Every structure is written in C-alpha cells, then in structure tokens.
Amino acid sequence: MHFSKLFIPTLKESPADAEVISHKLMVRAGMIRQVASGIYSILPLGLRVLRKVEQIIREEMNQIDGQEVFLPSIQPAELWIESKRWDFYGKELLRIKDRHGREFCYGPTHEEVITDIVRKEVKSYRQLPILLYQIQTKFRDEVRPRFGIMRGREFMMKDAYSFHTDEEDTQRTYNQMAQAYTNIFNRCGLNFKQVQADSGTIGGSFSHEFAVLADSGEDDIGFCESCGYASNLELAESKPPAPSTPPATRQEIKEVETPGQKSVEDVAGFLNLSARQIVKTILLENEHGLVAGLVRGDHEINPVKLKNLIGCEWLQPAGEEVISRHPELHCGYVGPVGLDLPVYADCEISAMYDFVTGANKTSTHFTGVQVERDLKIKQFSDIRTVKADDPCPRCERGVYQVKRGIEVGHIFILGTKYSSAMKAVYLDQQGKENAMIMGCYGIGVGRTAAAAIEQNHDDKGIVWPRNLAPFQVIIIPVNYSNEDLKTVCDTIYDQLQETGIETLLDDRSDRLGGKLKDADLLGIPLQIIVGPKNLSAGQVEIKIRKTNESDLHPYPEVIADIPSILKGL
Ligand code: ATP
Numbered sequence: 170m171h172f173s174k175l176f177i178p179t180l181k182e183s184p185a186d187a188e189v190i191s192h193k194l195m196v197r198a199g200m201i202r203q204v205a206s207g208i209y210s211i212l213p214l215g216l217r218v219l220r221k222v223e224q225i226i227r228e229e230m231n232q233i234d235g236q237e238v239f240l241p242s243i244q245p246a247e248l249w250i251e252s253k254r255w256d257f258y259g260k261e262l263l264r265i266k267d268r269h270g271r272e273f274c275y276g277p278t279h280e281e282v283i284t285d286i287v288r289k290e291v292k293s294y295r296q297l298p299i300l301l302y303q304i305q306t307k308f309r310d311e312v313r314p315r316f317g318i319m320r321g322r323e324f325m326m327k328d329a330y331s332f333h334t335d336e337e338d339t340q341r342t343y344n345q346m347a348q349a350y351t352n353i354f355n356r357c358g359l360n361f362k363q364v365q366a367d368s369g370t371i372g373g374s375f376s377h378e379f380a381v382l383a384d385s386g387e388d389d390i391g392f393c394e395s396c397g398y399a400s401n402l403e404l405a406e407s408k409p410p411a412p413s414t415p416p417a418t419r420q421e422i423k424e425v426e427t428p429g430q431k432s433v434e435d436v437a438g439f440l441n442l443s444a445r446q447i448v449k450t451i452l453l454e455n456e457h458g459l460v461a462g463l464v465r466g467d468h469e470i471n472p473v474k475l476k477n478l479i480g481c482e483w484l485q486p487a488g489e490e491v492i493s494r495h496p497e498l499h500c501g502y503v504g505p506v507g508l509d510l511p512v513y514a515d516c517e518i519s520a521m522y523d524f525v526t527g528a529n530k531t532s533t534h535f536t537g538v539q540v541e542r543d544l545k546i547k548q549f550s551d552i553r554t555v556k557a558d559d560p561c562p563r564c565e566r567g568v569y570q571v572k573r574g575i576e577v578g579h580i581f582i583l584g585t586k587y588s589s590a591m592k593a594v595y596l597d598q599q600g601k602e603n604a605m606i607m608g609c610y611g612i613g614v615g616r617t618a619a620a621a622i623e624q625n626h627d628d629k630g631i632v633w634p635r636n637l638a639p640f641q642v643i644i645i646p647v648n649y650s651n652e653d654l655k656t657v658c659d660t661i662y663d664q665l666q667e668t669g670i671e672t673l674l675d676d677r678s679d680r681l682g683g684k685l686k687d688a689d690l691l692g693i694p695l696q697i698i699v700g701p702k703n704l705s706a707g708q709v710e711i712k713i714r715k716t717n718e719s720d721l722h723p724y725p726e727v728i729a730d731i732p733s734i735l736k737g738l
C-alpha cells in the first residue's frame with residue numbers, strides 16, 4: 170500500500186480527554202475517531218489491527234471446533250424477560266422501540282438469543298455438545314465510558330457459547346477454551362495472567378479472567394510468582410491464620426473512654442496499641458438489611474467475598490445516612506459485642522485474644538474482648554482483601570504481588586442459569602428431559618488491541634507486537650521523486666509484497682523528518698530507509714522499531730533477509 174493512498178489522518182496532539190496512552194496513540198496514529206461518548210469510528214489502520222486480532226481469535230476458535238455464527242445486534246425484549254434480565258440488567262441495557270411500539274434492546278451480550286436458537290433446534294443428547302461463536306458489535310451504556318475503545322459503549326466482542334449434557338463435558342470445553350485464550354493472547358504478544366475471577370451468584374470456581382498487566386488497568390490482580398497462583402484481588406484467597414496458643418491469663422472486658430477516636434489509627438494511637446490488636450466492625454447493607462463484617466485493624470473487608478458467603482443479591486458498605494436510621498449504632502464506635510445484627514468475621518479474628526472493639530456507645534471502646542466469651546459470630550470465613558506481601562495461600566514460601574490488570578477475556582461456566590429459565594432442554598439416553606449445561610466465553614477485540622499498546626509503546630509512539638502490526642514493513646525514501654530512489658523502493662516493495670509481507674511505502678513528498686516521525690508513531694516493526702548517500706555505497710538503512718536500532722545492509726541482498734529479520738522480532 171502507498172501511504173499517499175491510505176487514509177491515515179495522524180495528529181501531533183492527543184485529544185484533551187484521553188487519559189491513557191493507548192487512547193492517545195490510537196487517535197494520533199489515525200486509527201480511531203470518536204463520534205459520541207464511547208462510540209468510535211474505526212479508520213483503515215485501526216481496522217487492519219482489529220482484523221488481525223479477529224483472525225487470531227477465529228483460528229483458535231476453529232481449532233477447538235467452534236463454529237462461527239452472526240447473531241442480530243437488536244434483540245426482542247421477550248427473550249430478556251424470559252431470562253429475567255430485562256429488569257436486572259439495569260441502565261447498561263440500551264432499550265429501543267420499533268414503529269409498532271414493540272420493545273427491543275441493543276445486545277450487550279447474547280446468551281438469550283443463542284439459548285433461543287439452540288432450544289428450538291436441539292432436542293436430543295445426540296446433538297450435543299455445541300460450541301458457537303461470533304465476532305460482533307455489542308452496546309453497553311457504560312456509566313463511565315473512557316480510555317477510547319478500551320471501555321467504549323459500542324465495541325467489538327468475540328463471544329462464544331457452549332451447550333452440554335454433563336458437567337464433565339462442560340469442564341472439558343472450558344479447559345480447551347482456557348488453552349485457546351492462552352494461545353490467542355500469546356500470539357498477540359501480550360504479557361497476561363489467567364486469573365481466578367468472581368462468578369458471582371452463579372457459584373463454583375469456574376470463572377477466569379485473562380488480565381493484561383498494565384498500570385492503566387482497572388482491576389487489581391494478586392499473584393504469587395513462586396507457585397503461579399493468580400486471582401482477581403476481589404477473590405484472591407488469604408492464607409488461614411496459623412494456630413495460636415492463647416495467653417495463660419486472659420483479660421476481662423473493660424469499657425474505656427476514647428473521646429473523638431474513631432479510626433483504627435486514632436484508637437491504636439490513643440491506647441498505645443498496634444492496629445493488629447483492634448477489630449474493625451464494618452456495616453454493610455444488602456437486600457435484607459444490615460450486616461456486620463469483622464476484620465483485624467490492619468486489614469480491609471472484601472465485600473465481594475462477603476457477598477458470595479452470604480449469597481445475597483447485592484452488598485455494599487452502609488453509608489452514614491443508612492446508619493443514622495439506627496439510633497443504637499454510633500458511627501466510629503460500632504462493635505460486635507451485643508450487636509443485634511448478623512456478624513461475619515474474618516478467619517484471622519479466630520486467632521486473636523484480648524482485643525479492642527467499639528462499644529456501641531459514643532466515645533467508648535472495649536478492651537480485653539475475647540471471641541468465645543463476648544461475641545456471637547454467625548460465621549468465620551475469609552472475608553478480607555489480600556495485599557502485597559501477604560503470604561500466598563497455595564504455597565509455603567511465596568508472597569502476593571499486586572499489579573493492575575486490563576481484563577481482555579473472561580470465561581465462565583454458566584451451569585443451567587439460562588437453560589432452566591428459558592427451557593433449553595434435551596432428551597437423554599433414557600428419554601428424560603434435562604436442562605442443558607452452558608458455558609460462555611468473551612474477548613474484547615478493541616480492548617485487546619488497546620491493551621497491546623498499553624504494553625508496547627515508547628515516547629515516540631506505538632511499538633506493535635509483530636502479529637498485530639497493521640503492516641510489518643514501512644519503506645521510507647528520503648525523496649521519492651528521485652528516480653533512482655524510487656526504483657529501489659519500488660523493487661523492495663514489489664518483492665516484499667510478493668513474499669506476502671504487508672508493506673507500506675511512504676511515497677509522500679513530505680520532509681524525511683516528518684515521515685520518520687510518522688513511521689515511529691504508527692509502530693510498524695521494521696523500517697527500511699532509502700537515501701542517496703547510503704545507496705551510492707550499495708546500502709539501505711534498516712531500523713527496528715522496538716529497539717530503535719539502525720543498521721546498514723547491502724542492497725539488494727537485504728531483501729531476502731527481511732523475512733528472517735521479521736521473525737526474530
Ligand atoms: P468489565 O468488568 O471490564 O466491564 P465485563 O465483565 O463487563 O468487563 P464481559 O461481560 O465478561 O465483560 O465481556 C467480555 C469481554 O468484553 C471483556 O473481557 C472485555 O474484554 C470486553 N468488554 C467488556 N466491556 C467492554 C467495553 N465497555 N469496551 C470494550 N470492551 C469491553
């Protein structure tokens with residue numbers, strides 16, 4: 170392709186609202202343009218990259234016998250009412266009406282549509298399993314669209330759905346899918362981790378996210394380099410406390426005045442204790458009312474773990490306004506002793522003695538509190554958030570590292586959630602009707618490309634991993650109107666194209682400096698710079714974008730070496 174013919178509107182400045190580097194560089198490199206908040210047009214260079222991601226995904230999905238389909242983006246409300254998500258999905262679902270006043274939505278995901286197809290067509294165990302996937306536009310009316318196409322409202326997703334007769338078979342496909350995702354993100358040149366993820370109220374440990382490690386990520390990932398255990402921090406397990414021997418004599422419970430001392434730090438300082446000797450009581454609210462969670466003073470409560478433990482629909486820290494409706498609760502002085510609420514305690518509390526809690530009275534705390542004597546705990550469980558340097562729960566020596574991650578993929582065993590609600594059943598060998606077991610598996614196509622930029626860039630621009638680059642080679646003549654240079658450039662171009670190497674020839678009459686800057690910005694892995702001085706010595710310059718290293722190579726011999734140079738990148 171000749172540069173002058175391609176629509177690559179590069180910019181010197183980043184858009185004012187761009188917070189992350191991938192957003193800035195995608196706009197500057199002329200890959201995307203915003204149409205409305207979270208809604209983007211993908212321009213030719215951007216589309217070349219997205220197609221690369223898609224192609225890699227397709228190959229890996231086909232490899233595990235996935236069959237590609239293309240489902241409608243507009244979906245009738247009836248299906249969503251059947252699955253009970255019409256109300257549950259909330260404001261992220263873009264609802265629309267047709268001319269007859271019938272309700273539809275723009276699909277944020279396709280469980281309903283696919284389950285509807287399969288329930289109508291599949292009747293017998295003989296027709297299962299089935300694995301279908303599509304690459305298609307989704308719409309989610311995100312609360313905070315940002316980061317360009319990384320968190321858009323309209324975005325491209327690969328979504329796959331599988332249908333099975335039994336759990337073992339579901340698990341087999343799930344494992345194959347995890348391997349396919351690993352292949353995909355490796356081929357995309359990403360540094361990622363497969364992490365245990367929250368499967369919410371669906372239950373089981375059968376959800377994993379694929380997180381690309383990058384500071385701009387919106388998730389926290391906890392992992393242990395010693396044994397490889399990795400989890401979304403929402404779920405990362407803490408190591409149970411080592412058994413401890415209680416002190417020979419135990420303190421009596423005592424009320425102490427702590428005027429104005431509300432936070433753990435205040436109380437610890439005031440009583441000259443460490444935060445480890447204090448138990449924090451956190452009030453949370455769910456659909457049934459208030460609950461209390463206890464964690465050690467230097468720990469943080471984890472609402473996701475607690476929500477999964479209780480099995481409620483939602484759970485969030487109770488605000489002052491909620492607490493003020495309960496006159497018996499005093500903000501900053503709430504404690505578990507005599508508290509008339511369900512009390513859940515972190516495991517670590519079971520190894521504590523002689524500790525301090527709020528006394529449910531303004532400006533007062535208890536000291537010398539004992540679990541078995543003074544507290545009524547509904548359940549002990551792991552309900553705290555792990556932090557860096559906490560011991561790994563899976564191995565002896567390791568400790569947690571915590572890094573930010575961008576979720577590029579998510580795999581899930583759904584069980585019979587949708588098949589039961591929508592009556593997707595099959596007849597088994599005995600002629601008995603059973604609900605199909607389902608799995609679903611998503612990858613954000615645009616988010617994957619953006620994540621690749623987050624991991625691969627420098628101050629000059631994008632540094633594409635080889636397999637995602639829109640072109641592998643760019644030829645940059647110092648002056649294309651010079652007949653000799655033109656002939657050489659055209660020869661290199663024709664030969665590379667013939668070898669199947671996607672090549673861009675910068676035939677513009679711009680100054681060399683500008684062309685070199687653009688080449689760096691676009692991030693094409695290999696630049697061939699053709700100038701009169703080097704050429705008169707029978708040489709051309711080759712610059713590797715990743716290392717910014719330039720070398721002179723003999724012309725025309727170098728043309729034959731390009732494929733192997735590229736392979737090594
Ligand atoms: P997030 O927690 O980031 O909102 P999600 O859990 O809602 O993601 P899924 O429903 O699992 O995401 O969607 C599958 C994949 O689609 C995600 O792993 C991600 O790569 C991509 N994706 C989700 N939301 C967006 C978005 N707003 N913009 C771009 N890609 C997205």
Ligand code: MG
């Ligand atoms: Mg989301």
